[in-house]
Amino acid sequence: MSETPNHASDRTDPPDGPEKPKGLSRRTLLKGGAAAGLAALGGATLGLSGRQQQLEPRTEVPNLHGAGGTGPVEDISPDGFDPTAFATDFDYGRASTLPDGRTLREYDFVAVDKEIEIAPGVWFPAWTYNGRVPGPTIRCTEGDRIRVNFSNAGSHPHTIHFHGFHPANMDGVFEIVEPGDSFVYEFDADPFGLHLYHCHTTPLKRHIHKGLYGAFIVDPAEGRPEAREYVFVMNGFDTNFDAENEFYAVNTVAFHYMRHPLPATVGERVRLYVINTLEFDLVNSLHVHANFFDVYRTGTRLEPDEFTDTVMFCQGERHVLELEFRHPGHFMFHAHQSEFAELGWMGFFDVAEA
Amino acid sequence: MSPRRDSGGLAGPLVGFTVVVAIVGVLAFLLARGVGLERAAPPIEELTVDRIELPEPGRIVLHVVNGGPDPVSIHQVVVDDAVWAFSIEPEATVGRLKRATVEIPYRWVEGEAHEIQLISRNGVTFEEEIAVATETPTAGLGWFLRLALLGVYVGVVPVALGLATHPFLTRLGERGLDFVLALTVGLLVFLAIDTMAEAVELAGEVASGFHAPILVWTVAIATLVGLLAVGERRRAGGGTLEPLALAGFIALGIGLHNFGEGLAIGAALSTGAVGLGTFLVVGFTLHNVTEGIGIAAPLAESKPRLLHFAWLALLAGGPAVIGCWIGGFVFDPLWGSLFLAVGAGAIVQVVVEVGRLVATRSTAEMGPWRGEVLAGALAGLAIMYGTALLIPA
Numbered sequence: 001m002s003e004t005p006n007h008a009s010d011r012t013d014p015p016d017g018p019e020k021p022k023g024l025s026r027r028t029l030l031k032g033g034a035a036a037g038l039a040a041l042g043g044a045t046l047g048l049s050g051r052q053q054q055l056e057p058r059t060e061v062p063n064l065h066g067a068g069g070t071g072p073v074e075d076i077s078p079d080g081f082d083p084t085a086f087a088t089d090f091d092y093g094r095a096s097t098l099p100d101g102r103t104l105r106e107y108d109f110v111a112v113d114k115e116i117e118i119a120p121g122v123w124f125p126a127w128t129y130n131g132r133v134p135g136p137t138i139r140c141t142e143g144d145r146i147r148v149n150f151s152n153a154g155s156h157p158h159t160i161h162f163h164g165f166h167p168a169n170m171d172g173v174f175e176i177v178e179p180g181d182s183f184v185y186e187f188d189a190d191p192f193g194l195h196l197y198h199c200h201t202t203p204l205k206r207h208i209h210k211g212l213y214g215a216f217i218v219d220p221a222e223g224r225p226e227a228r229e230y231v232f233v234m235n236g237f238d239t240n241f242d243a244e245n246e247f248y249a250v251n252t253v254a255f256h257y258m259r260h261p262l263p264a265t266v267g268e269r270v271r272l273y274v275i276n277t278l279e280f281d282l283v284n285s286l287h288v289h290a291n292f293f294d295v296y297r298t299g300t301r302l303e304p305d306e307f308t309d310t311v312m313f314c315q316g317e318r319h320v321l322e323l324e325f326r327h328p329g330h331f332m333f334h335a336h337q338s339e340f341a342e343l344g345w346m347g348f349f350d351v352a353e354a
Numbered sequence: 355m356s357p358r359r360d361s362g363g364l365a366g367p368l369v370g371f372t373v374v375v376a377i378v379g380v381l382a383f384l385l386a387r388g389v390g391l392e393r394a395a396p397p398i399e400e401l402t403v404d405r406i407e408l409p410e411p412g413r414i415v416l417h418v419v420n421g422g423p424d425p426v427s428i429h430q431v432v433v434d435d436a437v438w439a440f441s442i443e444p445e446a447t448v449g450r451l452k453r454a455t456v457e458i459p460y461r462w463v464e465g466e467a468h469e470i471q472l473i474s475r476n477g478v479t480f481e482e483e484i485a486v487a488t489e490t491p492t493a494g495l496g497w498f499l500r501l502a503l504l505g506v507y508v509g510v511v512p513v514a515l516g517l518a519t520h521p522f523l524t525r526l527g528e529r530g531l532d533f534v535l536a537l538t539v540g541l542l543v544f545l546a547i548d549t550m551a552e553a554v555e556l557a558g559e560v561a562s563g564f565h566a567p568i569l570v571w572t573v574a575i576a577t578l579v580g581l582l583a584v585g586e587r588r589r590a591g592g593g594t595l596e597p598l599a600l601a602g603f604i605a606l607g608i609g610l611h612n613f614g615e616g617l618a619i620g621a622a623l624s625t626g627a628v629g630l631g632t633f634l635v636v637g638f639t640l641h642n643v644t645e646g647i648g649i650a651a652p653l654a655e656s657k658p659r660l661l662h663f664a665w666l667a668l669l670a671g672g673p674a675v676i677g678c679w680i681g682g683f684v685f686d687p688l689w690g691s692l693f694l695a696v697g698a699g700a701i702v703q704v705v706v707e708v709g710r711l712v713a714t715r716s717t718a719e720m721g722p723w724r725g726e727v728l729a730g731a732l733a734g735l736a737i738m739y740g741t742a743l744l745i746p747a
Contacts, residue, residue, distance in 0.1 A: 069439020
């Protein structure tokens with residue numbers, strides 16, 4: 001998948017210079033009838049003549065003069081993992097009702113060794129849950145019963161260690177699952193909040209940075225307000241195994257959301273589930289341009305803890321963020337560690353007029 | 355493999371044919387079936403950056419060569435810890451012992467250091483540093499002349515100055531001349547070691563697939579043997595070479611050494627690795643004056659014409675100019691190390707020839723190891739080392 005989905009495509013080219021007026025959406029122009037002519041006229045009026053990309057369905061992404069740019073391989077292979085789909089892919093499992101009336105959500109996890117593409121043309125020999133990094137985003141409601149049938153088809157022993165309340169034998173620490181073996185994790189989803197799961201086999205650093213982690217979202221019983229939601233698993237890859245990350249990203253692929261901006265709409269609530277699974281580097285962060293957001297630390301309370309535009313994450317730390325865009329256009333989000341940002345942890349929101 | 359005349363009939367060709375068939379058969383079998391040691395792991399990737407150019411602000415050009423056993427695909431480039439746009443010619447996948455050019459539109463900073471990382475399809479990283487960024491001189495006439503002038507300063511001028519000591523050498527007595535000839539041997543030994551050390555060092559930078567470290571020794575030895583054979587023919591009747599021929603050989607050996615020096619200077623200048631100050635040029639000049647004396651020494655008892663001196667100065671000093679040009683424009687570690695190896699071999703040859711001259715001059719009762727010979731040889735080494743200290747490494 002290489003196209004920005006849904007309504008990302010129906011807005012105009014963003015201003016990439018201060019002189020350009022904002023807020024003229026392609027949708028507005030297309031609704032006008034003589035679409036192409038008007039669009040061309042609009043382009044000319046805006047001083048954008050000759051930029052035919054405007055007429056194509058995909059929005060043109062601003063150029064950063066080489067930074068984050070690619071070489072001969074312009075994008076990741078379309079047959080592999082798609083970060084755009086992943087960001088909104090919430091797995092509610094196979095739901096059934098237990099005799100006591102609670103919901104049972106059942107998941108099948110298989111650990112497999114797989115080579116994954118982490119930047120256009122660069123591949124990493126990963127250890128994965130279900131052939132993808134991050135693993136599936138488990139989503140449930142507090143009080144649900146979670147059952148994860150885990151089997152290890154990889155070459156090394158693995159486990160799944162969930163954050164949250166659960167008995168000692170469900171902790172994924174002592175019951176090491178050897179290749180070919182399996183294990184069933186079962187526990188209650190508690191407390192509500194934004195959690196994570198990861199392999200807890202030693203050596204930990206290797207097992208985690210090779211790709212065995214994912215998001216575990218437990219919604220409050222009363223739910224959260226309606227919003228456009230994205231999952232951001234902040235990660236990095238040490239491709240030459242020198243205990244330093246060569247590439248950083250949210251959701252694995254370096255600069256993916258720069259090439260394929262995430263859509264949003266002016267005035268709409270956007271909720272980000274942000275988890276830091278980075279290894280080697282002690283802290284990570286997230287900054288959204290031209291905006292401020294409410295921070296719900298670990299997502300375990302329904303009142304925001306902070307109103308800011310930059311938030312720091314330790315390894316394993318995660319926060320739910322809520323924000324609203326006031327202006328249309330491309331807005332950057334990235335780690336405020338410039339090094340991480342320029343090594344892949346950088347993307348755009350593509351905000352359309354309401 | 356060629357059959358001997360007396361082996362009789364078809365036996366010789368038949369044996370030869372059988373051996374060839376056997377070799378081809380074994381190779382074909384191995385290629386088809388493998389040797390059972392094939393790697394299941396990722397391929398071994400190796401890439402060497404031969405040369406970095408900063409042709410203009412905002413542009414970095416890297417010349418790379420794949421010296422490893424497997425092809426390498428360069429799919430990402432990182433400059434100063436930032437993923438950057440780039441293009442690669444002729445293609446992203448560089449085959450074994452093949453070359454490619456990487457172009458990066460990056461605003462490098464004059465006088466500062468930059469770190470470039472090429473990342474392969476398998477995430478293997480190849481790092482190269484720009485120690486001091488400075489615009490690579492373009493191949494214009496001005497730069498061409500500047501390099502030539504530099505070559506004249508460090509090569510032709512000092513050799514000519516050294517040759518100018520000839521009238522003085524002719525007035526030396528027997529023992530004085532022995533001293534100067536031995537001094538020549540000492541300085542040549544120094545140059546031989548210095549040149550070979552540089553050849554080996556540079557060979558270490560060559561992509562390993564070319565096996566340059568063994569190649570430079572082979573080339574040096576082949577040069578030595580070849581020149582000794584040429585000298586042997588010139589000598590014809592035996593004994594020592596006639597003075598002008600010997601001076602010519604010394605000039606040739608020193609010329610090849612100075613070619614190597616020129617290469618190093620030109621390359622260092624074009625990559626901004628050194629700021630070539632007056633001090634450095636003076637150091638090279640002093641260092642190389644001794645070379646001129648060495649060339650003049652065997653001519654002490656003859657009366658060469660001025661034209662001969664001019665030719666000798668050009669032969670010994672001129673290659674520094676060519677070296678500066680090549681180093682400044684198209685420096686390549688493989689060719690550079692090979693030229694240096696040729697130089698080392700040539701210098702050892704003149705060590706042999708001058709040594710032979712010193713030996714034939716010695717009287718039977720004293721043998722070649724007289725005081726003035728020992729003192730001269732040690733003085734030659736000491737002077738070369740002493741003046742080398744004037745040149746920043």
